[in-house]
Amino acid sequence: MSDEKVTQETQQNQQQEQYVEMKKYLELVAENEKLRTMLPKEPTEEERALQAKQQELWQKEVSLSLKEAGLEKFVDVVKVNDEKELKDVIKKLTSIVNDLKIEMGYVPNDHKQMTAYEQAKKQGNTVAMIKSLFGMN
Incomplete structure (x- = not known):
């Protein structure tokens, strides 16, 4: 009878351990799901295509702005992210080009x-x- 009691106790201990392990497992699964919701989603093909079109449109706008300012030769060099930055770069480049024109101009x-x-x-x-x-x- 003592052997049966010991086996019953060991079975109960194993069941309790499984219950604790299952509880930890469920907690980890819930935490994992929570973290997955915080991860950024992968963009779809349509979103990627839209981003590519937006980037292409922005590059055309930069190119046109530089051409209007007479700085079209700097299109490959200028890399800007927004319109304010573009205006600042155009102002600086125009100033530099004008200074160069003055320095390189004819002086008898x-x-x-x-x-x-x-x-x-x-x-x-x-x-x-x-x-x-x-x-x-």
């Missing part, structure tokens, strides 16, 4: 300011020439 080497004497000589005014020599302007 031998261009000097005409003195009062030279101006008077050019006009043929001898009185003004004499005044300019003696500083009586």
Whole structure:
């Protein structure tokens, strides 16, 4: 009889352990489901196609904006995400290009300011020439 009692007790212990394990299992399954709902969903083919079209449209808008500003050569270089950033980039690039145009523009080497004497000589005014020599302007 003691053997039967021991076997009954071991069976009860095993059932309790299974019950505890089942309870833990159900808790883990519930937690897993909760975490799955928090994960971002995979985009469908339609959503991917829509995103691709939106990206293509944005690139065309960037290209057109740069072309309007005379900066179409920078289309491959400029990578922006929104319109505010695009406007800032266009403003900066325009400023840089204008500065380069000024620096690279024609600057004569031998261009000097005409003195009062030279101006008077050019006009043929001898009185003004004499005044300019003696500083009586």
